Amino acid sequence: MPSSSTPPADASMDMPPMDRHAPADLSHAAFGLGCFWGPDALFGAQAGVVRTTVGYAGGGSPNPTYEDIGDHVETVRVAYAPDQISYADLLDLFWAAHDPTRAPLKRQYQSALFPATPEQAEQARASRSDVAARHDSALSTEIIEAAAFTRAEPYHQKHKLRRHAAVADPLRAVYPADRAFADSPAAALANGYVGGHRAPTRLTDDAARLGLPTTATEALRTIAEDRHRA
Numbered sequence: 001m002p003s004s005s006t007p008p009a010d011a012s013m014d015m016p017p018m019d020r021h022a023p024a025d026l027s028h029a030a031f032g033l034g035c036f037w038g039p040d041a042l043f044g045a046q047a048g049v050v051r052t053t054v055g056y057a058g059g060g061s062p063n064p065t066y067e068d069i070g071d072h073v074e075t076v077r078v079a080y081a082p083d084q085i086s087y088a089d090l091l092d093l094f095w096a097a098h099d100p101t102r103a104p105l106k107r108q109y110q111s112a113l114f115p116a117t118p119e120q121a122e123q124a125r126a127s128r129s130d131v132a133a134r135h136d137s138a139l140s141t142e143i144i145e146a147a148a149f150t151r152a153e154p155y156h157q158k159h160k161l162r163r164h165a166a167v168a169d170p171l172r173a174v175y176p177a178d179r180a181f182a183d184s185p186a187a188a189l190a191n192g193y194v195g196g197h198r199a200p201t202r203l204t205d206d207a208a209r210l211g212l213p214t215t216a217t218e219a220l221r222t223i224a225e226d227r228h229r230a
């Protein structure tokens with residue numbers, strides 16, 4: 001009789017190798033780039049970005065939620081290994097990802113830099129000046145220092161990935177707790193692929209770090225091939 005505890009051959013996985021070996025000494029920075037689902041994937045796709053978290057920042061109203069966001073801004077907070085990616089690199093991504101002269105329709109979609117240290121704030125101001133010098137009209141993009149960050153609801157974390165059960169389900173099985181799933185480096189990277197921000201050819205190397213079941217890796221490859229524009 002087959003043992004009932006034996007999982008189906010290709011359906012389960014262990015904790016992803018890249019999660020087990022995530023670097024410990026991380027820097028943080030947060031960014032507002034409109035609806036936070038997109039930038040969650042954009043930053044998650046970058047080498048050196050270890051974790052992403054979406055949330056609310058930049059306002060004064062207490063206890064922001066998606067339904068009661070008040071004067072806060074949709075924000076993605078990035079934990080990164082500074083020896084692999086620099087704040088200057090993240091700033092380049094940020095400026096390339098939006099039109100800084102366009103004022104948002106709603107405060108919640110305001111583009112904003114949320115530097116976490118005085119050094120980052122200095123770099124943020126310098127980069128904003130550089131960008132401003134290249135535009136004729138005034139920039140809408142704000143720099144908001146010392147902003148508190150409130151995590152968004154679980155269903156907003158890795159939102160694009162969540163829509164693809166073939167990839168998300170095996171990871172959810174490893175991380176049944178919402179917080180652990182949201183904080184998974186592998187979930188951040190897989191979300192980056194789903195968002196089309198990483199070339200599908202890179203899956204050849206990333207597959208071993210992600211540690212997904214083969215069927216999930218192939219599902220992710222198909223999605224990435226559909227989304228990625230070189």
Ligand code: MHO
Nearest residue numbers: 034035036037074108156
């Ligand atoms: N247009 C999007 C915005 C969501 S984002 C979390 C939607 O409601 O489907 O603001």
